[in-house]
Amino acid sequence: MADHPLVRPLRRPAAGTRAYGLVAGMWIRSALAYRASFLMMAAGNFAATALDFVAIYLMFRHVDALGGFTLPEVALLYGTTSTSFGLTDLVLGNMDRVGRRVRDGTMDTLLVRPVPVLAHVAADRFALHRLGRLGQGLLLLVWSLSRVDVHWTPVTVLLVPLMLLSGSLIFAAVFVAGGAFQFRAGDASEVQNAFTYGGTTLLQYPPTVFAQDLVRGVTFVVPLAFVNWLPALRLLGRDDPLGLPGWADFASPAVALACCALAGLAWRAGLRGYRSTGS
Amino acid sequence: MRLYATVAVSSFRRYATYRLATVAGVFTNTVFGFIVAYTFIALWSERPHLGGYDRDQALTFVWTSQALLAAACLIGGGFQVELQERIRSGDVAVDLYRPADLQLWWLAGDLGRAAFELLGRGVAPMTVGVLAFGLALPTSPLTWAAFLLSVLLGLLVGFALRYLVALCAFWLLDGSGVNTLQGLLCMFFSGSLLPLNVFPGAFGDIARALPWAALLQVPADVLLGRHHGATGIGAALAFQAVWAVLLLAAGRALQAAATRKVVVQGG
């Protein structure tokens, strides 16, 4: 195919997005056909994550601040990570099925389709009810923004959507890398939960709560701190516990892109490994 | 009796075959243990005697919760989807005609599973907790014995609740709604998110009287030595036993109704 060299790198993302839309669209139509069941599952999804916050709320019945952060400030952390994670969970939540697909052979049936397999794996069995988690995160985000004391400038205003998007991309990289790992160790898909669900649970609390080594780990090794901690601390006008330079608060988009590139490489390596060894 | 022992053993073996999955589960439980432990340290350093726990007791609660998480299905899991699938497909009719009691059959399987998850997924996180935080564990073997008995009673209550939910599939087209509801109630009212003694006022009193308290809160309090003397521990175990008997009996009643329904309608 004689593509323009500038068009070629966009071909696969475009093909992947189209395929994702096709497959996910069909699952959405199917979910909406059973409206009562869908609403119930979405409500359950909403409630399951909301109870997390109820626990935090109950903690604040006994204390005024946790790690030096007030309830609205913790809610900001909670709302930002839950929104980012909720978005990623909605789009890529099915990446934990890779191991099962390899084991039961359905990975092969996806590989005979004329579409990028990553998009197909992610979109298959698209679960619209995961909107519940996203909705809960957004609600808390809006509430917290109305309660925290932020010096709003064009920069801080822009920082909010940038943080949410970068956060989603960092979580997306974790999901894709986790999927790649399952080509090797299919039974170990739960390891991924430590970084996805565990990651978002961690980020719901202020970094001051945790041991320095743990904070260092999620800053420099698995850079979850860039999901919301660093940019949100800037919004709240607080210093980060590691004393990183000020520009680190704006580094989230770059970190997110680097993570996605690495995860993409990991996925390719995983898929190549599968295709050269089979199951 | 021998039949049910066989069922329990084979269920134990079935779960024991997934070694890698077990290791992965231990890893995830441990990571969550650390996260929650640090939030509790922050909470208890603000309010040193919150809920009557000192800091070490609060940390012990965290790791006990991670150790029991899989065994007692505190945040999901269990047999109910499998049983509901058998009810939906009508295969349950075969089970009902078997010379074995349906409830005891599934109970044996669930206890076998729980036994494995207690050993495979419970011991390791607890050990990590002890090494990392130095927990407030008892030294008296009697307290440990009482703890294990309390865990067993908690497992019975957990099974009984999930069995009731599973049998709803005889009357409901889609059992996933009640499953979700039970899962949410269990997650919250077992104390897996926050110990029930931290729940405020009358809400806390109610939460501590509900059956889900038997799954984690009561065993953890027995381990922490919060019940004094034989009468204190006896009362805690009696609370669990009463719920276990009530809920298992309700399960039998529902099972009888379901059996009549199958016989009358042919499944």
Added chain:
Amino acid sequence: MPTTPAGPPATEAPLIELDGVEKVFHVRRRTGLLRRERREVRAVDGLTFRVPRGEMVGYIGPNGAGKSTTVKMLTGILVPSAGRLRVAGTDPSRERERLARRIGVVFGQRTTLWWDLPLRDSYGLVRRMYRIPERRYRENLERCVELLDLAALLDVPVRQLSLGQRMRGDIAAALLHDPEVLYLDEPTIGLDVVSKAKVRNVLRDVNAERGTTVLLTTHDLTDIEQLCKRVMVIDHGRLVYDGGLDGLLTAGGGERTLVVDLEREFPPIEDVPGARVVRVEGPRQWLAFAAGGSAAPLVAAVAERYPLVDLSVREPAIEDVIARMYADRPAA
């Protein structure tokens, strides 16, 4: 070693070309509590063959012979360890997605359809995924619905279909985009007689009408007999036979069996040339004869001498034929 293909002489480049293709798996096996053993398994070991456009080829062999591995390499799912493999002039493993538009695949053991969705939705998705023009899609769907008798099944979720219904649904899905080549991995395994007949019918139809090249792996010699002029046999990853079915039966030294029901009990039939009695049960007798030969003269000879009530011919089981062929070959 493989003989020349029995199909028509190819005027253009063959659609499928394999030259010394190998596939080696590394299998790790637990041998003790902590010890593991790494072992090499040559699933496909130096495979060379060509399939010209428009041919319908049977690809047979015992379990674990390397059939599915071959199909997975032909579709680009698996990358060969060595050798050269071309389908329609391209390397499947490198051009997997692009080639996917030109091939159809049916796995007998698992569906390529979407488990929870009605057939009709699955087909609609296939249409958009393969960018099939609307008119072409409608024509193809109509034909498949008719030939495979799917009309009543279109609105049923795939998980509720019986095995035979699901297989018919899968075959239709693989044909909607007019593939140049169709790979079927055990498409008739476990099917009822009616479904089997329908499957064979549609394969015959696409091959004759559309010129679709078909590669069919199967355990059922009747599939081959009814559909394929050419058959390839693979065992331990190597091609052990390539030619017509008759030749295979002769080469394998296999015997077919004529089962005759006579009016009453007779002593074993010994006066019919070219056959020998292998079993007698009351009025029923089993006569074995060379698989390469025809049953007609034999039937005539029996009918001439005995009061014949009923008869049937039984094919040798594929495993027996191959086992015998393999036993006859000098150890490699």
